[in-house]
Amino acid sequence: MSENLQTSVREICRACNNDRARMMDIVLAVQAKYGCVSSEAMDTIAKAVSTHRVEVESVVSFYAFLSSRPKGKVVIRLCNDVIDRMHGADRVAETFRQELGIGFGETTPDGQISLEYTPCIGMCDQAPAALVNDVVVTELHRSTAQHIVREINRHMDPRRLVTRLGDGNNAHQLVQAMVNNNIRKAGPVIFAPSDLGAGLAKALAMSPAEVIRDIKTARLRGRGGAGFPTGMKWEFARGANDQNRYVVCNADEGEPGTFKDRVILTERPELLIEGMAIAGYAIGASEGIIYLRGEYAYLRAFLEHMLNECRNWGILGQNIGGKKGFHFDIRIQMGAGAYVCGEETALLSSCEGLRGDPKNRPPFPAQKGYQSHPTIVNNVETFCCVTRIMDKGAGAFAQLGSSGSPGTKLLSVSGDCRSQGVYEVEFGIKLRDVLKMVGGEDAGAVQVGGPSGRMVGPDEFDRPICYDHLATGGALMVFGPECNVVDIARQFMEFFVEESCGYCTPCRVGNVLLKERLEQILAGRGEREDLAYLQELGETIKTMSRCGLGQTSANPVLSTIQSFPAAYEALLKDTRTDGFRPTFDIGAALGEAQAIVGRRSVHFAD
Amino acid sequence: MAKPKVATTSLAGCFGCHMSLLDIDDRILKLVELVDFDKSPVDDIKEFTGRCAIGLIEGGCCNEENVRVLQDFRKHCDILISVGDCATMGGIPALRNNIPLEECYEEAYLNGPSVHNPKGRIPDDPELPLLLDKVYPCHEVVKIDYYLPGCPPPADTLWEALVALLSNKPVNLPYELIKYD
Numbered sequence: 001m002s003e004n005l006q007t008s009v010r011e012i013c014r015a016c017n018n019d020r021a022r023m024m025d026i027v028l029a030v031q032a033k034y035g036c037v038s039s040e041a042m043d044t045i046a047k048a049v050s051t052h053r054v055e056v057e058s059v060v061s062f063y064a065f066l067s068s069r070p071k072g073k074v075v076i077r078l079c080n081d082v083i084d085r086m087h088g089a090d091r092v093a094e095t096f097r098q099e100l101g102i103g104f105g106e107t108t109p110d111g112q113i114s115l116e117y118t119p120c121i122g123m124c125d126q127a128p129a130a131l132v133n134d135v136v137v138t139e140l141h142r143s144t145a146q147h148i149v150r151e152i153n154r155h156m157d158p159r160r161l162v163t164r165l166g167d168g169n170n171a172h173q174l175v176q177a178m179v180n181n182n183i184r185k186a187g188p189v190i191f192a193p194s195d196l197g198a199g200l201a202k203a204l205a206m207s208p209a210e211v212i213r214d215i216k217t218a219r220l221r222g223r224g225g226a227g228f229p230t231g232m233k234w235e236f237a238r239g240a241n242d243q244n245r246y247v248v249c250n251a252d253e254g255e256p257g258t259f260k261d262r263v264i265l266t267e268r269p270e271l272l273i274e275g276m277a278i279a280g281y282a283i284g285a286s287e288g289i290i291y292l293r294g295e296y297a298y299l300r301a302f303l304e305h306m307l308n309e310c311r312n313w314g315i316l317g318q319n320i321g322g323k324k325g326f327h328f329d330i331r332i333q334m335g336a337g338a339y340v341c342g343e344e345t346a347l348l349s350s351c352e353g354l355r356g357d358p359k360n361r362p363p364f365p366a367q368k369g370y371q372s373h374p375t376i377v378n379n380v381e382t383f384c385c386v387t388r389i390m391d392k393g394a395g396a397f398a399q400l401g402s403s404g405s406p407g408t409k410l411l412s413v414s415g416d417c418r419s420q421g422v423y424e425v426e427f428g429i430k431l432r433d434v435l436k437m438v439g440g441e442d443a444g445a446v447q448v449g450g451p452s453g454r455m456v457g458p459d460e461f462d463r464p465i466c467y468d469h470l471a472t473g474g475a476l477m478v479f480g481p482e483c484n485v486v487d488i489a490r491q492f493m494e495f496f497v498e499e500s501c502g503y504c505t506p507c508r509v510g511n512v513l514l515k516e517r518l519e520q521i522l523a524g525r526g527e528r529e530d531l532a533y534l535q536e537l538g539e540t541i542k543t544m545s546r547c548g549l550g551q552t553s554a555n556p557v558l559s560t561i562q563s564f565p566a567a568y569e570a571l572l573k574d575t576r577t578d579g580f581r582p583t584f585d586i587g588a589a590l591g592e593a594q595a596i597v598g599r600r601s602v603h604f605a606d
Numbered sequence: 607m608a609k610p611k612v613a614t615t616s617l618a619g620c621f622g623c624h625m626s627l628l629d630i631d632d633r634i635l636k637l638v639e640l641v642d643f644d645k646s647p648v649d650d651i652k653e654f655t656g657r658c659a660i661g662l663i664e665g666g667c668c669n670e671e672n673v674r675v676l677q678d679f680r681k682h683c684d685i686l687i688s689v690g691d692c693a694t695m696g697g698i699p700a701l702r703n704n705i706p707l708e709e710c711y712e713e714a715y716l717n718g719p720s721v722h723n724p725k726g727r728i729p730d731d732p733e734l735p736l737l738l739d740k741v742y743p744c745h746e747v748v749k750i751d752y753y754l755p756g757c758p759p760p761a762d763t764l765w766e767a768l769v770a771l772l773s774n775k776p777v778n779l780p781y782e783l784i785k786y787d
């Protein structure tokens with residue numbers, strides 16, 4: 001057995017050229033084959049790729065989809081984010097527990113099935129959803145959960161759980177998923193019919209500098225959340241003094257509530273691939289990487305196929321479009337379940353075969369990115385905009401949307417509304433109009449931009465969606481009039497506590513403290529002073545953290561305090577008359593000693 | 607005008623913080639010009655005689671009596687200061703927080719190497735305050751207004767802080783007074 005393991009692990013490493021930069025591919029393959037990357041496997045990998053064992057172990061211990069201890073042959077990962085809970089994920093969880101006879105985080109005694117929770121898997125519009133190995137199951141309820149367990153017990157083949165196919169390319173033979181695209185509104189940039197290769201051809205007719213000039217004229221800003229001007233980023237990379245440059249597409253889509261990239265990857269992959277090729281031409285790169293989140297592994301074969309198609313169509317390959325010397329190709333790098341890997345420097349760490357730790361900036365990736373070479377990292381949607389800008393012209397693009405935020409934006413709408421799904425809207429649209437469109441007019445609160453964004457109430461519904469007002473990487477979570485915003489904030493904090501990489505103390509510890517204090521407030525043990533405490537601590541985390549995760553993780557708390565003071569007021573009790581902190585319980589503190597000593601307290605008789 | 611009153615106490619502490627207070631040397635004469643001491647080991651007044659401006663707390667809460675005293679301080683003092691690391695964070699006594707309470711009792715009364723206890727019983731004399739499930743820093747029991755860290759805080763730190771408070775001026779603690787390595 002152990003001989004076998006070593007031989008086959010060595011083979012996996014050899015298939016990856018014994019290249020330690022491909023550590024992610026290696027450990028993912030070992031995990032898939034053996035249900036874990038055991039201690040022995042780690043030793044073998046370290047030897048094969050000539051690195052220290054600790055390097056391997058630090059990767060294995062970092063990602064949620066990797067483990068050093070054996071997991072079941074089938075792993076059921078149920079999303080327990082707020083949207084899924086709103087739609088009954090707790091009942092589904094209960095059914096899984098009962099049917100399997102195990103709790104979350106456990107494996108059945110026969111070693112066959114493991115049960116886990118996972119944060120958002122990008123299926124919020126069809127929640128509750130779960131992954132059964134790579135297979136996505138959606139719109140779960142008690143009876144489907146029961147059915148899943150019984151089926152898996154019978155044949156151990158997650159693919160056979162897919163009995164109905166979703167719309168569009170979800171039915172493609174290389175996807176075969178029950179996922180639905182739910183495209184509710186197609187706009188002129190992403191979902192309008194496209195003329196394959198036209199954008200690239202027009203770009204190749206210009207000089208790279210002219211391409212960048214056009215992107216700047218279109219005033220394109222990043223669609224991934226931060227909104228950095230794309231043309232400027234490209235110019236930095238192009239200007240960097242290093243001929244080896246890279247184009248990276250951020251398809252990690254980990255922000256809970258966001259699922260629009262999933263739909264682009266399913267329906268418009270060629271728009272993305274073409275956009276990356278244009279970027280390659282513009283900055284002078286010959287290699288591209290699509291960093292695909294582990295949760296979207298079900299799209300991988302299809303995307304590989306589309307890359308091949310693009311090679312056939314002459315969008316990728318050598319001397320593209322007859323342009324001598326312009327070579328460009330793309331590979332897919334799989335992630336393994338880590339939200340922080342969506343942060344661009346962490347993403348690059350992950351591509352380099354390391355833990356998904358963010359890096360210090362500067363240097364920015366455009367100066368020193370992938371393997372220290374100039375690299376542009378852009379969101380899936382950003383690249384699609386690029387293709388369209390090249391095809392239809394910068395002017396046409398800039399005319400869409402609002403002056404500060406040209407173009408359209410894909411919104412992933414989920415939660416308490418009639419039509420969850422993806423909407424391509426022009427920037428500048430009022431939140432209220434979006435709510436009308438999605439059937440969520442009576443919303444009590446909307447989380448704009450996912451947990452790292454802002455929670456807004458009805459008095460802000462007339463603000464426009466754009467970079468300067470309600471900015472969003474795409475997520476809009478709608479909550480009904482009865483929602484408990486403090487509890488939602490608590491759930492978001494749970495997410496950040498789980499996903500912090502742990503490097504900065506303010507982020508690693510501070511988020512836990514925020515969450516604990518919210519729990520106390522929710523339990524009726526809050527004091528008025530807690531609000532000042534939360535705000536002060538939140539600001540500290542924001543300013544003292546290294547990467548965007550810590551710089552935004554306090555937002556659920558800070559924005560709910562700002563927009564929903566009454567919700568907190570209602571939970572804060574008047575201070576007690578005994579002078580004790582509301583969180584201090586003298587009875588509980590003395591219970592144990594009374595039992596051991598066998599007498600009651602003299603100081604606190606009752 | 608009557609002088610403001612100051613009270614002090616040592617809860618689960620070692621009296622080191624009080625020793626540090628005495629370390630202000632001859633400034634203690636200035637201090638008694640500024641304030642009167644109420645309940646405090648310094649003058650051995652056992653119960654509060656009235657309202658106090660400032661209460662200095664040394665040590666955290668390890669037993670019910672500490673809690674009662676701290677509650678009393680909160681009731682009688684306008685401002686409470688946690689003095690020293692024990693009051694602020696639990697300090698050395700809080701090392702027991704990782705040991706089950708039953709084991710603590712057994713070590714103290716049954717199994718410890720120097721224990722003589724022929725009856726083999728944990729005493730239930732009401733004179734011996736019941737232990738809390740763990741040692742609490744003071745601010746987890748009552749509201750604390752200020753913290754002076756250090757084990758103990760240097761005499762100058764205590765002096766500067768007290769004088770600033772009593773004269774209603776912002777406290778100026780230079781780096782040397784709050785540096786502990």
Ligand SMILES: Cc1cc2nc3c(=O)[nH]c(=O)nc-3n(C[C@H](O)[C@H](O)[C@H](O)COP(=O)(O)O)c2cc1C
Nearest residue numbers: 222223224252253254342343344378379382548549
């Ligand atoms: C914790 C964290 C997670 C992120 N996740 C994503 C993501 O999933 N997708 C994405 O495009 N950008 C994500 N970003 C933003 C990226 O760091 C980066 O700004 C973006 O990919 C740049 O592309 P753009 O300019 O085209 O938006 C994330 C940032 C942080 C701090």
Ligand code: SF4
Nearest residue numbers: 501503504507547550
């Ligand atoms: S802010 Fe948080 S996630 Fe980002 S580097 Fe620091 S600890 Fe890691």
Ligand code: SF4
Nearest residue numbers: 619620622690691692
């Ligand atoms: S802080 Fe130090 S000096 Fe003060 S009571 Fe605690 S152990 Fe003693």
Ligand code: FES
Nearest residue numbers: 079081120123124
């Ligand atoms: S799939 Fe559960 S919140 Fe997105």
